[in-house]
Amino acid sequence: MKKTLAAGLVGLSLSFGLMAAAPAMAQAAAALSTDSTPIETLVANPAAKAVLEKNIPGISTHEAYDQFKAMTLTQVAPMSQGAVTDEIIKKVQADLDALPK
Missing domain, CATH: 1.20.5 (Single alpha-helices involved in coiled-coils or other helix-helix interfaces)
Incomplete structure (x- = not known):
């Protein structure tokens, strides 16, 4: 028993x-998404981090990273003072979509 x-x-x-x-x-x-994937999740993936750094240089080392890392790029955009535009978000998403699955 x-x-x-x-x-x-x-x-x-x-x-x-x-x-x-x-x-x-x-x-x-x-799928990795600018709308639903937190930035910290993107940064944890080497290929996705390279996409972010290509389109938004210094994002993973930004002094306020800890404050926005749990947010998505879409959520950060309105607060980014123009650093994250709709055009940049579209480029990041296109590059993320092109990554090998």
Whole structure:
């Protein structure tokens, strides 16, 4: 009985671990987007970070990075004092779409 209960608890904890990891794996598989992907997620991906730095040089080292890293580029644009324009967002999105899947 103890062995069965222990095995069941191990299986249950493994199942919860897999369920907790599922959203992270789903987001990793999701397309990168200027509308829905946080900047910090883009920066964590070397190819996406290169796209950001190409189009918005210094974004990942900006002094206010910690304040806007959880936001998307679309959310940051109105507060960027013209540093992130609709044109830049379109270029970033096109470059993100062109990255290998």
